[in-house]
Amino acid sequence: MIHNPSVARKAQEQLDAVLGQQRLPNHDDRDSLPYIDAIFREDMRWRPPVPLGIPHVSAEDDIYQGFFIRQGSIVIANVRAMAHDAEKYPDPEKFKPERFLDESGHLTEDEMAYTFGFGRRICPGRYVADATVWLAIAAILTTFDIGPGVDEAGNAVAVADDDYTDGVIVHPKPFRSSLTPRPSKALRFLEDSL
Numbered sequence: 001m002i003h004n005p006s007v008a009r010k011a012q013e014q015l016d017a018v019l020g021q022q023r024l025p026n027h028d029d030r031d032s033l034p035y036i037d038a039i040f041r042e043d044m045r046w047r048p049p050v051p052l053g054i055p056h057v058s059a060e061d062d063i064y065q066g067f068f069i070r071q072g073s074i075v076i077a078n079v080r081a082m083a084h085d086a087e088k089y090p091d092p093e094k095f096k097p098e099r100f101l102d103e104s105g106h107l108t109e110d111e112m113a114y115t116f117g118f119g120r121r122i123c124p125g126r127y128v129a130d131a132t133v134w135l136a137i138a139a140i141l142t143t144f145d146i147g148p149g150v151d152e153a154g155n156a157v158a159v160a161d162d163d164y165t166d167g168v169i170v171h172p173k174p175f176r177s178s179l180t181p182r183p184s185k186a187l188r189f190l191e192d193s194l
């Protein structure tokens with residue numbers, strides 16, 4: 001959101017229209033807030049948390065696109081490459097939630113399910129992740145404006161958009177940011193719920 005303030009503004013317009021700046025979002029609002037889902041999907045696409053998935057083993061000999069895969073081979077799915085396929089996702093480095101919405105503003109079929117893995121061992125926690133991350137995005141954008149942090153002298157600190165940890169699971173390295181309460185009653189609802 002620090003790099004894409006227009007995305008945050010667009011989400012807040014939809015949140016304000018649905019919630020009337022009177023309450024926090026909840027799961028019953030999900031169908032009315034497709035842009036939040038589009039942000040979640042674009043999050044998963046832009047920087048997949050498990051960019052190479054978890055290695056699988058082929059249970060039997062197989063042929064995939066002309067390649068012979070012997071039984072017992074370790075198969076690694078390059079999720080990051082799939083999520084940055086420019087034919088499927090034009091301009092893939094750009095953070096663009098709109099790519100998951102059709103002309104009428106409805107969500108497309110692409111739920112970015114492959115970022116949770118494949119087959120029988122697909123992530124069993126995907127429903128928990130889906131519900132909690134969606135609600136976190138919606139609640140934070142309802143109550144706060146997100147911006148760059150400042151250093152000791154009060155100057156805005158630039159944040160790299162690709163400074164991530166290495167490993168099986170990746171996440172952004174610590175960075176400074178600022179959360180400014182939005183001028184709405186939603187913040188009071190947040191305080192009341194603590």
Ligand code: HEM
Nearest residue numbers: 049050053054115116117118121122123124125126128129
């Ligand atoms: C955005 C959040 C998450 C992502 C991107 C994610 C992704 C993945 C991926 C790619 C796998 C490997 C699937 C495969 O073998 O193909 C996996 C496995 C797994 N995940 Fe998640 N996960 C997330 C959240 C969670 C949560 C919240 C839980 C628990 C509540 C969870 C529990 C597990 C478990 C137990 C496995 C191992 C399943 C098995 O090998 O049978 N995950 N996850």
